[in-house]
Amino acid sequence: MLEKRIVICLDVKEGKTTKGVKFQGNVDIGDPVEMAREYYRQGVDELVFYDITASAEDRGIMIDVVRQVARQVFIPFCVGGGIASVEDMRRVLLAGAEKVSVNSQAVKNPDIISQGARLFGNQCIVLGMDALADSAMPCGYRVVINGGRTPTDWDALAWARRAEELGAGEIVLNSIDADGTRNGYEINLTRMISDGVGVPVVASGGAGVPDHLAEVLTTGHADAALVASMVHFGGYTVPSIKEDLAARKIPVRLA
Amino acid sequence: MQKVGVVDYDAGNLRSVETALEHLGADFLVSQNPEELKGCDRLIFPGVGDAGASMEVLGRTGLGPFLKDWARSGRLLLGICVGCQLLFDFSEERDTPTLGILPGRVRLFPRGAKDGEGRVYKVPHMGWNQVISGEGTDHPLFRGIPRGASFYFVHSYYPDPAEPGDVLAVSEYMVPFVCAVARDNVMATQFHPEKSGEPGLRMLRNYLDL
Numbered sequence: 001m002l003e004k005r006i007v008i009c010l011d012v013k014e015g016k017t018t019k020g021v022k023f024q025g026n027v028d029i030g031d032p033v034e035m036a037r038e039y040y041r042q043g044v045d046e047l048v049f050y051d052i053t054a055s056a057e058d059r060g061i062m063i064d065v066v067r068q069v070a071r072q073v074f075i076p077f078c079v080g081g082g083i084a085s086v087e088d089m090r091r092v093l094l095a096g097a098e099k100v101s102v103n104s105q106a107v108k109n110p111d112i113i114s115q116g117a118r119l120f121g122n123q124c125i126v127l128g129m130d131a132l133a134d135s136a137m138p139c140g141y142r143v144v145i146n147g148g149r150t151p152t153d154w155d156a157l158a159w160a161r162r163a164e165e166l167g168a169g170e171i172v173l174n175s176i177d178a179d180g181t182r183n184g185y186e187i188n189l190t191r192m193i194s195d196g197v198g199v200p201v202v203a204s205g206g207a208g209v210p211d212h213l214a215e216v217l218t219t220g221h222a223d224a225a226l227v228a229s230m231v232h233f234g235g236y237t238v239p240s241i242k243e244d245l246a247a248r249k250i251p252v253r254l255a
Numbered sequence: 256m257q258k259v260g261v262v263d264y265d266a267g268n269l270r271s272v273e274t275a276l277e278h279l280g281a282d283f284l285v286s287q288n289p290e291e292l293k294g295c296d297r298l299i300f301p302g303v304g305d306a307g308a309s310m311e312v313l314g315r316t317g318l319g320p321f322l323k324d325w326a327r328s329g330r331l332l333l334g335i336c337v338g339c340q341l342l343f344d345f346s347e348e349r350d351t352p353t354l355g356i357l358p359g360r361v362r363l364f365p366r367g368a369k370d371g372e373g374r375v376y377k378v379p380h381m382g383w384n385q386v387i388s389g390e391g392t393d394h395p396l397f398r399g400i401p402r403g404a405s406f407y408f409v410h411s412y413y414p415d416p417a418e419p420g421d422v423l424a425v426s427e428y429m430v431p432f433v434c435a436v437a438r439d440n441v442m443a444t445q446f447h448p449e450k451s452g453e454p455g456l457r458m459l460r461n462y463l464d465l
Contacts, residue, residue, distance in 0.1 A: 002428055003383045003405060040452070045383055070274045076407060076450050096270045098450065121304050123379055123409045169379065195374070200381050221374065223382070253383045253405040255452065 003251045004217045005045040005224035006241060007202055008231055010035060011052045012081075015061040018052065019180070019232055026052070029232050033068045039231070040073040042238035043255030047073065048101065048172065048226065050128075051081030052147070059088075063095050070096020078172075080128050086115050093120060101172060103128035104145035107152050107159070110166055117167025122199075127168040131156040131189055132176045141189055148176040156189065157196050164197045171197060172226065174204040182208025182229055190220040202226050208234065210244035217250055259283035259463065260295030262322070262338070264302070264312040272301045272335070275449040275456060281463055289321035297465070298325060301449075302337030303409070306348040306361070309337055319354060326356045326441050333462050334443030339436070340414055342443055348412050356441060359416035368429045379411045380428045386435065386446065388424040394437055396423065398461050404454040406446035408434070413445055 010017045010032050017035055018026040029035075036047055049069070051062040059082060066079055079092040080101030089100045100120075106113050106127060116125045132151070134142035141156035152159075160171055173193050175186035185206045194201040203222035207213060213225045230236050242252045261272055263285050276283045276299075286292050300322065302309060313319035326332055326342075334342045341353045346361035353361070368376050383405040388397045413432040416422055424435035426446075434445040442462070448455035 001385065002380065003385075005382050043452075070270065071277065074271075074275055074278070074450060074456055075452050076409075094270060096274055098271065123303065123381065170381065198375070198377055199379075200377055223377065 001251050003045070003253045004222075004245070005202070006213070006238060006252065007046045007048055007224050007226040008039050008044050008238075009048045009050065009204065009226050009228045011050050011228070012062060012065060013051075013053050014058055015065060017232070019228055032065050033072070035232075036069045036073050036077070039238060040075060043242065043253065044075070044238045045253055046075060046224070047077040049077065049079045049081075049097075050101075051079070053081075063091055066092055066095040066097055078126055080126070083112075084109075085112065086119055089116050089120060089124075093124065099124050099126050099170070101126040101128040103130065104150075106163065107143065107145050107154065110162065113163055113166040113168050117169070122167045122169035125168050126170045126172055127160070127163040128172045128174065129156065129160060129163070130174045130176050131186075133186075133189075139192060144176060148179075157192060160193050160197050164199050168199065170200045170202065172202040172204055174226075175206060178206030179204075180229060181206055182234065184208065184212040185216040185220060185222075185225070187215060187220040190216055190222050194221040194223070200224065210236070210241050213241060214245055214248050214250060217245070257282070257296040258294065260292040260298045261285040262292065262298055262300045262318060263287045264309060264316065264318055269301060271447070271449045272299060275459055279456065279460055279463060287316050287318065289317050292321065293325075297331035297333070297462070298322075299333050299335065299462075300338035300341070300443075301335045302341070304337055306337065306340060306346040306351045306353060306412070309341060310351055310353060313341070313354075323354060323356060329440050331462070331465055332356075332441045334441075335449070336410060336445060336447055339443035339445050340412060342441065343414055343416070346412060357416060357421060357436060357438060357443075358418050359414060359421075361412045362415050363412050364429055370429075376429045379409055380413075381409045382407070383451075384408055384426045384428060384434075384446075386424045386426050388435070389422060392423060394423055395465060396435070396437065396442055396458055396461050399457055400454050400461075406434075406444070406448065406451040406455060408446045410445060414443075
């Protein structure tokens with residue numbers, strides 16, 4: 001039986017892992033390579049690294065982080081942040097990432113999804129999507145970009161479907177309303193998007209306790225749940241989360 | 256240690272096989288050139304991508320006939336993912352005739368199949384799934400790996416060997432499907448051992464130790 005994945009997200013700024021609330025007030029919390037190695041040891045199923053500044057200079061630092069992670073961590077990992085061209089994609093894939101994630105740039109230039117999928121395969125191309133509740137939109141949520149600062153004209157469900165058509169092999173769906181709050185995932189949003197597309201959906205934003213993961217992986221129909229604060233400084237470990245989920249009969253990989 | 260050849264046919268994902276081999280301390284080379292590969296004592300034939308496009312590259316580079324000869328010669332060969340699928344006779348992916356080293360076909364997961372709760376199964380099958388090696392399987396590839404250990408998969412097609420004796424392990428997604436095969440010197444996995452944590456590294460180590 002296919003297991004529900006626990007994905008840990010590391011926001012990387014100038015070579016350091018950082019974490020903020022609703023994309024603001026970031027603080028340094030450690031070395032991404034060491035943290036990746038520790039979470040690998042704990043049995044995490046997948047990792048995501050976001051280069052959250054993504055200036056030209058930082059991108060070089062990021063590639064070096066990706067290379068070091070690839071040498072020590074033998075599970076899939078995805079890299080996002082500042083990916084604006086297939087050349088950017090090629091660089092992180094060659095450095096050892098399994099997948100690349102595009103977010104704001106894909107809204108500005110949707111062709112990047114189809115070009116990337118054609119060159120590297122759909123399974124490599126992840127759509128990162130930030131959504132904000134907005135009753136003016138048909139599905140009730142609006143796509144926002146630039147770290148949640150800029151609203152777009154896209155309805156969240158319509159954009160998810162469009163990205164799938166273009167060749168995105170997976171969607172990491174982040175609720176701006178829930179991000180960093182540790183009050184739980186946005187269940188309605190996750191379920192709607194997951195039911196609305198044929199590719200896996202990773203729920204993101206709001207995890208604080210194992211209950212939240214259980215809810216989004218069952219009621220929310222998510223294929224995977226992304227966590228950050230919860231494990232970075234929330235007192236939980238990968239095994240403690242997975243044991244809790246396994247006790248509820250949610251299929252997880254117990255390493 | 257003897258030399259491992261990693262077959263490069265523009266099928267992506269080579270880097271993760273390389274990093275795993277580096278980690279295991281293997282002496283290896285990555286090449287698209289049969290002349291370079293023929294000096295190796297075992298091959299890894301990895302891959303992510305499209306069967307049709309892959310066969311085109313294998314034809315153009317001479318790697319196709321080289322791999323067939325290699326398999327016939329009795330030397331060790333390990334196919335991974337698309338590299339596993341290409342070993343069979345035929346793939347439903349764009350109806351592509353493939354290498355025919357192992358008898359059987361490669362099939363697409365059924366579209367629109369629903370689970371017990373009425374939810375449609377997603378394709379590709381992406382993530383960790385349990386690999387059940389056959390009852391009494393003591394194939395050296397699985398040495399030291401617990402029965403039912405999980406491995407990482409990303410695929411929309413799966414192998415359906417014509418010869419039941421070639422089946423090493425099965426997994427289940429909508430349908431039970433074969434995820435590891437072996438016939439004498441030729442072995443293959445649908446999952447990615449290079450991305451499957453410690454059990455995956457153990458499997459690669461087992462292959463290097465054959």
